Amino acid sequence: MDDRLQAVADAxxxxxxxxxxxxxxxxxxxGINTGVLGGVVMGWLSPVVSALLHNGSTIGILxxxxxxxxxxxESQGQGxxxxxxxxxxxKVD
Numbered sequence: 001m002d003d004r005l006q007a008v009a010d011a012x013x014x015x016x017x018x019x020x021x022x023x024x025x026x027x028x029x030x031g032i033n034t035g036v037l038g039g040v041v042m043g044w045l046s047p048v049v050s051a052l053l054h055n056g057s058t059i060g061i062l063x064x065x066x067x068x069x070x071x072x073x074e075s076q077g078q079g080x081x082x083x084x085x086x087x088x089x090x091k092v093d
Contacts, residue, residue, distance in 0.1 A: 010071055017069035025061050032057040 036053045039045035045053070 013071060014069055021065065021069055025065055028064075029057065029061050 033054060036045065036050050036057075040047070040050045
């Protein structure tokens with residue numbers, strides 16, 4: 001946990017970017033699979049080719065999802081999200 005108010009803004013930024021990535025991946029999956037299905041219906045693709053295209057697109061979309069999102073804190077000089085800045089609140093004797 002973090003006591004910084006900036007953490008709330010960071011969480012919102014991550015949430016917005018994550019939703020954008022989810023929407024992009026969903027649109028890609030629907031578009032690619034619709035194209036593959038259309039190719040099968042028209043007789044342009046065999047069942048084996050359509051299965052390979054479907055599985056290949058699924059793997060590609062999963063790899064894209066694994067990259068995740070990141071904060072822009074590195075470019076603003078605030079440190080990275082993996083290494084939060086800590087401040088001492090009590091003097092240690």
